[in-house]
Each structure stands twice: as C-alpha cells, then as structure tokens.
Amino acid sequence: MIPGRQQPTNLEEFLEGLWKQNPVFVMVLGLCPALAVTVSAVNALAMGAATTFVLLGSALLVSLLRNFIPREVRIATYIVIIATFVTIVDYLIAAISLTVYEALGPFIQLIVVNCMILGRAEAHSSKNPPLRALTNALGMGLGFSLGLLALGSVREIFGSGSLFGIALFGADFQPWVVMLLPPGGFFVLGAWLLLFNWWRARTPAALKAAEVQSHG
Amino acid sequence: MTALTQPAPPPATSSLAMIRTLGVVATVCGVLLVLTYQNTLEAIEANKRIALQRAVFKVIPGAATMQAYYVSPTGVVEANGAPPPGGLKFFAARDAAGQLKAVAAEAGAMGYADMVRVLYAYDPDRQVINGFGVVAHRETPGIGDKIITDRGFLDNFRALDARLNDAGTALVNAIKGVKHGARQHAWEIDAISGATVTSRAVAKGINDSAGKLLPLLRPHIEKLKEAP
C-alpha cells in the first residue's frame, strides 16, 4: 500500500481481484492451472474453489501472524502456510469426490506454486488486518474462478458440445478436439485477453486518455 | 494502523525470533494437517474402495463381492500392505451365492500419447478374457478414446482366447492386435479403424499381463473357487 493514498473501502478491496486486478485477465498469473484443467466448466469451478480456499486460508493465517513474522524468514513461513492449505484441500477434494480429484490430477498439488497466492501473501495479507486480507483474498479467488470459468465454458462448449455436462447441440455434435488439448487452452486464453483488452481500451477513461494525448 | 505507516529501518531480528516463528508456524500447520488427514482418511479410503469395486463390477457383470489378492510363486495372499516379491495383484469377484465369477487384473502399455491402463476380466473355467474396461488413458479425444465406447472393439472381449499350454507356463497363442477387419482367430483383437496404435497398446498390455499372471494363478484357481 502506498502511504498517503486513501485507504480503499472494503468494496474496492473486494472488487480489486474480481475486476481491476483480475488474476487471469489482467495480471495473467497462475496460468498453469488456468490452461491445464479448464477442459470443462465443472473442472474450472472445482479448481477455482480449491484455489479460493487456499487463498482465504493463507490470507487469514499470514494476516494474523503478520506482526510476528520476521522479514528474514517470511517467504519460508508463507510457503509452509500455503503448502499446508494446499494439502488440506487435496485431502478434502479426495474425500468429497474422487471423480473431481482424478479430473484435476496433479494440478491440485500444484496450487502450492501458484504465484498469485504467494503474491497475495507478500503484497497484501502481510500488511493488512485479517478482515481486510480475507475480503481481498475472496475477491481474488472469485476473480480467478471467474477467469477459469470463462476458459472452461468456452472449451467445454467447443470441445464437448456441452456446458456443465448438459449437451447443447445434440448427439451428432462434432467435438473440436483441439479445444480439449493444451493448444486449445492457449487459443481461448488469447481470445479472451484480446476481447478484454479491446473492451478496456474502449472504456470512457481510456478514450479520454487517448484524446488528451492526441491534443497534447 | 501501524502497518500503513512508512516502515522505519527494521531493527535486527534475533536468531531466536526467526527460529521461534518458523517453529510455531510449522507446529500450527502440522497440527492442521494431521487433523485434516485423520478426519478425511476414512472417507478417502471408502471412495477409493467404491471406485475400484465399481470398475471391477463393470468388467465382471453379475459380481456381488470382490477381494484383492497378490499371487506370487509362493502362493496367494489377500492384498493388505506390500506385495510379496514377484507378486502380482488381481481381484477375485464372486456372485451373490459366493461362486467365483471371474478374476480381474490391471494391464497397461504405451499408447499414442501415454500409458493406456485397462482392467480385464478372466474366466478361469472357459479360459477366456470376457470383460474389459479402461482405467486411465491420455489418447486423442475422438480417436484413441474410442476404445471406451466402440461397439466393434468391445466385442473383442466377449470370449478372447487366453488358453494356457498344457504345462501351464504360457499362453498357447499370444494375444495381439490386428488391423481393422482382419480378425481371424479368437486370440486376436480387431483394431479400431483410425485408432490402430491405441488398439494395439490394449492388446499388448493384456498379453503382457495375462502372460505373467495366468501361469502364476493356475495352481491356485481351485482354492480360489472354494474360499468364500
């Protein structure tokens, strides 16, 4: 947080991850799960929920311990905390549904190296009280889930002709196999980023900035 | 709020503080982990058991119970813990009356993209492989994954010849995959047109597994039939 700047409201804190600093579309962080598991909307939501859980857990713990953790060992501490919550979510998913667990495969364990989570701990939770850290983490987690859902639903529609497992085009639909393979993840992510940036470039603020520039 | 003010040059942290922090955090995390592990263990084990049972029952229709065993040159033991040296795992499935329906085992071979892992059922009375299911694969969707659904391909596993020679040491005829439409013998697997590589991987996996498992199993079949 920059000193002298006004303290953001809780709503701003929440919306930061959901929209302004969306992990997938704006920061383009945590792409390993974003590309690997988003072959269906359900998988995307499961991965989003798992990541959100880890974000919330680590944000709470890091924030509670923030005055207790010396700078020198903070990374080690954050990693231990994150790894703990990843292991917990790993057990929980396996206990709830083995089907989802197998669909997500090794990518649940790989949440531990999702740079977005360590980034949140370092940049936000370690400098804010628990409630604020949780609000921000929830926004980030939902924003990440939203990004994954955007990828997963497009890939499922083209790759399997269904959404959330419900067939959209009947039995004769021709699946676009490439959408289920890794290249499809890149194509869809690229298309979303294109759309997102094109849209952002057209918002009033951006148009005004462009105008000022052309006049100046 | 103290965290918001410009941080003063940090005072030197004592070694004790660092060790204390790491120790406390590790302890807290350790407790959390152990608690979660203990509370979810039962549910996870149950899930795995149900998933395995469902897979075995799918390749052996009519089965009501199943039990995992290890078979090795020294005999058959129930599969708890580590397998004996040279031991192979298999599942014995029984119907509601306790009669041995068939045995099932896992097989695997390199397919187009990765290992294709399948489960097959073996009927010891008729000496045929009469059940087939896919455990895991990473074959191309729309081509290689037809081994799960293709009717013609699944028909291969109604009575696939897996007779042992008289000495009981090896299969009389090696199970092998042949080009689509070229199946002539009961020990051949008719490949899916366009998915030859995957089909052949299935054939090779079953041949390798059955070639090792069935000779080991042969002396114990009668005992398995008796045991409840």
Added chain:
Amino acid sequence: MTPRIELRTSPHVVQGGSVEQIMLHVVLALLPIAAFSVWQYGLSALASLVTVTLACIGSERLFNRLAGKPGTLTDWSATITGLLLALSLPPAFPLWMGAVAGFVAIALGKALFGGIGYNVMNPALVGRAFVQAAFPVAITTWIPAFAPQRFSEFAPTTFTAPLMQPPDISAWAKQALDGFTGATPLASWKFDNVLTTPTDFLTGAVTASAGETSAILILLSGGYLAARGFLDWRIPAAILGSAALAALLFQWLDPARYPDPLFVLLSGGLMLGAVFMASDMATSPVTPKGVWIYGALIGVITVMIRYFGGLTEGVMYAILIGNALTPLIDQVTQPKLFGQTRGKRA
C-alpha cells in the same frame, strides 16, 4: 518479362513484378491443379474449393475492416491462401469445417500478425494445422478418385450441417469404387507395408487430398512461376532433393522396411508443399545460403515424421517448423559485409 530500364538512380533493373502481379500469376498457376482435382473428385472438390476460398476472402475483408485498413483483396493473397488450403484438404471435407479452416488461416495465420507480409507462418498451413488438430477424423476421411458418379452427386460428408459430425462415408465410398480401402498411399505403406505404384501416382488414381496427386501439373506450374522469376526455384529443389537423399539413405540402410525415394517424392503433399507453400516469400529466408538450409531442413523433417512419427504425413508440420526457424536462419546466414572483420556485425 523483359527487364525494364528505369531512368533514375540505381538499381536500374527491376526484378519480378509488383506484389499484385506475382500473386495473380500464382493464382493462374494454381488453377490447372484445381481443375485437375475437380476432374478427379468431382462436385465435392469443386464445392470445397469455392467455399474455402470464399471463407478466406470474407475473413480478409472482415479483418481489414476491423483494423481500419484499406482493402487488400486486390492483391490476391487471400485467394491463394484459400486455394492452397482447399487443395491440401480431403476433397469431401465437410464445407463448414473448410470454412472454419479458412477463417482460422486468415485470423490466426495472417491478421493477427498485421496482414500480408508480416505473417510468420504460411496462413494456409496454419488453417490446416488447426482443423487437423480439431477434427482429426474428418481430415483423414477420403473418397476414391474417378468415381463414376462424381459429377452427378456430392459425397455425403460435403453438406454436413454446421457443428455436426459428418456421416459415415465407408458404404458410399465402397459403392462408388469397388475395393476402396480409404487409406492414403502413405498410410498403406506405414501400417500395411503396401507400396503404391508410380503409374497410379502419375495418373492420379490414388486416395489423397484434393490437390496432392497431380505431380506433373505441380512441377509444370512451379516451373512456369520459377521461369518468370516469381518463385525461388532453390526452395522446392532443396526440399525435394533433401527428402530424396534422406529416403535414399534409409533405403540403403534397410531396403525391406523403407520405400524408394520416388515413392517419398510422389506421395502425400510433398510436391504441393514444396512448390507452393514452403516458397511463400514472407515466410522463407532471403539469403541464398539460408534458402538451401531451410529447404533441406523441411525435406529431412518430412521424411523423419513420415518414418518415425505417429502421423502418416509430415509435410505440413515440417514447413511450419521451417517457417518458424526462418528468422533464425536469416540471421545466421547474413553475408559478410565488405571490409567487415570477424566477430563484428554491423
């Protein structure tokens, strides 16, 4: 074209023509090949050619409008992309998939990079690679050449409803031509060790993509373009030469297992790819040494994929790899400037 002498500062000799002129000649050179493919495969091939080309032209228009650029349709480049793409697809490829291929070719292969001349890879091959990965079954579904009813009826797959699976074609193909196996010469060789005779290749009586069978026409058209200076003859020469040499080497190592060089040259899309796709000016090296390296690389990779890869045909990926390496090849083969010392680059 006779060299014109222009009255201004050097250089005085104008080589070749404007972009429009070159492109128009390439279109003209492709027309006989397209005509032969229609004669071979009938109405389905014609419908595919028209649809894919229109899809490319339409996409080009759309992206020009979105980018606020003046129309570049008059330079014929979208037409060439469309024709080449259609010629590299199976003749009875469902039209909606052909349209997808055409759109992707222009969108991902060309517009994304900034339009004509800026593309890194051959747009037609980008489109083909996409549909190869998206619809692996449809793109390996073939129809027999010279079926008697080819001018009176379409193959059942041609008019597949958009987004739907094409119907099974084997019954129709068998009735169209007795004993039709649906395997290309490369597939028959790879899986069943059956070699197609050179006569079948030369008369076009083989199962293949729409424009792959007319080796003689391709060489004639390519020769015409090369003679007019619109095509660098060294690229096809390097590709075909290196593929033949590689094939010769393998045949010498194990004659029972590997086919003769002539089979390697005539089968699949090697001829069409070497003459018309790899030679695309924007995506091939400019240095003389680089051109030979580029061609040799494509030829050898093609043979490697065919012999040792999971796919039966490798020309498309070989050219795409060559395209991707072009900037690197250009960089390492820059000729030394006069007076330049070792280790120093201007």
